[in-house]
Amino acid sequence: MRLSELTARISGEGADAWITHYEALAARERGADVIVLSVGDPDLDTPKEVVERAIEQLRAGDTHYAPAAGRLPLRMAIARAHAARSGQDTHPDQVVCLAGAQNALFAASLCLAGPGDEVMTLEPMYPTYPATLEVSGARMVRVPSASGFRPDLAALERLISPRTRALFWATPNNPSGAILEEAELEAIAALARRHDLWIVSDEVYAGLAPGGRVPSLAARLPEQVVTVSSLSKTHAMTGWRAGWLIAPREVARHVEALAMCMLFGLPGFIQEAAIVALANAAAAEQQIREYCRVKLQRFLGGLQSIPTLRAVEPQAGMFMLVDVSATGLNGYQFMRALYEAEGVSVLDGAAFGKCTQQYIRICFAAEDAAIDGACLRMGRFCEHPRLARGARG
Amino acid sequence: MRLSELTARISGEGADAWITHYEALAARERGADVIVLSVGDPDLDTPKEVVERAIEQLRAGDTHYAPAAGRLPLRMAIARAHAARSGQDTHPDQVVCLAGAQNALFAASLCLAGPGDEVMTLEPMYPTYPATLEVSGARMVRVPSASGFRPDLAALERLISPRTRALFWATPNNPSGAILEEAELEAIAALARRHDLWIVSDEVYAGLAPGGRVPSLAARLPEQVVTVSSLSKTHAMTGWRAGWLIAPREVARHVEALAMCMLFGLPGFIQEAAIVALANAAAAEQQIREYCRVKLQRFLGGLQSIPTLRAVEPQAGMFMLVDVSATGLNGYQFMRALYEAEGVSVLDGAAFGKCTQQYIRICFAAEDAAIDGACLRMGRFCEHPRLARGARG
Secondary structure, eight states: OOTTTHHSSOOOGGGGGHHHHHHHHHHTTTTOOOOSSSSOOOOOOOOHHHHHHHHHHTTTTTTSSTTTHHHHHHHHHHHHHHHHHHHOOOGGGGGGEEEHHHHHHHHHHHHHHOTTTTEEEEOOOOOTTHHHHHHEEEEEEOOBBGGGGOHHHHHHHOOTTEEEEEEEEEOOOOOTTTOHHHHHHHHHHHHHHHTTTEEEEEEEGGGGSSGGOOSSTTTTTTTTTEEEEESSSTTTGGGGOOOEEEEEEEHHHHHHHHHHHHTTTOOHHHHHHHHHHHHHHHHHHHHHHHHHHHHHHHHHHHTTTOOOOOOOSSSSSSSEEEEEEGGTOOHHHHHHHHHHHEEOOOOOOOOOGGTTTTTTEEEOSSOOHHHHHHHHHHHHHHHSSSTTTTTOO | OOOOOOHHHSSOOGGGGGGHHHHHHHHHTTTTTEEEESSOOOOOOOOHHHHHHHHHHHHHOOOOOOTTTHHHHHHHHHHHHHHHHOOOOGGGGGGEEEEEEHHHHHHHHHHHTTTTTTTEEEEEOTTTTHHHTTSSSOOEEEEEEEEEGGBBBHHHHOOTTTTTTEEESSSSSSTTTTOOHHHHHHHHHHHHHHHHHHEEEEEGGGGGGGGOOOOOOOTTTTTTTTEEEETTTTTTTTTGGOOEEEHHHHHHHHHHHHHHHTOOOOOOHHHHHHHHHHTHHHHHHHHHHHHHHHHHHHHHHHTTTTTTTTEEEOSSSSEEEEEEEEGTOOHHHHHHHHHHHEEOOOGGGGGGGGGTTTTEEEEOOOHHHHHHHHHHHOOOOOOOOOOOOOOOO
């Protein structure tokens, strides 16, 4: 029986990156002594008032169909938050609520490009990007990074072709934590104007950036920019699947049509909880920023005594890249061997692109004991780093 | 700025069908005296134990990422329920949990066909079907219905081409309530075997069929059948977006990969609530069947005194088609004029295909007062049916 060609485009190498992570989760479930730093889902609770609002709505019977694009009060709250953050004059009609930022990226991808088109993205990139950008039938073009994981703007310009339709990025970046700067954005904006490119800016970590915001092109190129975000990272709501995109009206209308046949609306009780979350966003974001700041310092402190590991301090977010090349192992080998020897689960940098093959990604938003334990175990491992069985990849 | 070709495929006429419905919802919100029978979302509460389980999990912090395909205990519960209903030996690996049956249909559509392919479906069909089946790039081929809204099997055979990849249907059908019978399924199975066709069987209303099940090809063609279902209709959980598909392992694996970039998992607290719902499915389904039986009889009784309306008694479900041709209006004109004159919102049969253009669809799963009021108002309207302004469509 034949499957669609699309199935080949979504089953990339990305999935392999998570092997160790899933092994670690299963081991932890069995009671094994493992430390999981391989995912950006800190052990924090969703704010109590958000949980209680969902409960209130559940008990009140808010369990029926909700509008496909989201309820107006939620779209208004998102529009206000986006306007405050980006300076873009934003109408609720430009907002479509979706099941997390991942779902929003997926929807943007399907609506903005297709077979025969090219879609660019900046390395390093989140592991779901290749499947998400190529699900539409477009070909993904990777823009390499320059030193310090900044975008290589000359390469970007060189890689634009008549087929290029869009440029997707995350700022702050996952895994590097790099924030696109004004000068970089200005240069990209000029290219976007000249070549009629869509820009899709994934800003799920923007609330974790200094001041709770990142430089944005949304106000300067409102007819070309789609902004994607969610409550996952700022409000410890990863599992709620509450995200959205903000787009020019015409794009939003098509994304809403897509939402009709893809989702048919988010649960009403989740939408109402999201409104409460947005009303208290400033406090929640300040709290998570402070949390991440403290955790990062603790982790950097712990790594200092390990001479073969070189941490790349992020500008924002909950992740850190660590260069492991001095151990003689690449990121994949290090990930596998560290887990086998010490039960510490990190992510192979290769999952994010070629430029991070010699790195691992660590989520430092973890309990103190986990941070301290991980540093201790990594130090021990790095005294005698050795290949794990079957880890020559 | 150019959008993808996909956007043209998903913005079909289907959306127009809901104009009156949305007007009625807005009017009701403003306190107007309207009766809404245009959607299959009865005013019933989700079972209390299901709600309480979600609340318990929310309070316990089950708000983090969950596996993309769903938690094993939920997949096991779905596999057991499907095996009991269909007779198909079902492994949890064949189950992928998705955000409602609509999301499951969407995923099946993307994984089974693509550009250059044809996908068949039986008329009448749910209004999201055209967009859902063509989102992949495939062309939808409508199989007309024979008398009594049975599938025209001769036409089906005639319409199969070398490009045909799949056949999608809903049993019980929405809007007609028709259940595919053994003889029909046998004939279709022979064609599916001969032409290597996927069969996607949307069984969201199966729990509402007599005995809580419908004849199925899943056990007979396990390598070709994908079964789609959800808790929406059986457990008054439309807004929870808790659905799934059961497919051959290879298909399920691809749908899981799609879920990774499309959704990234259903909320854990919804998954745990779904396990409770499935544990009590027999009782919930019996209750909704009895509810629908009583409501249907009440509505049929009320319509009997209106000579120009001819109700088509459904085999199952919460909808009924009503032939309005004797009023001199078609379904669209009747829908618009009835709403304008009497504030009763029904759905134009044309939304489901050509064969139901002279019909309206009524959801009879409503409060007694709504049923009685609707029958009274429709009777009054039918004494002097008249075109609404601007309703010549």
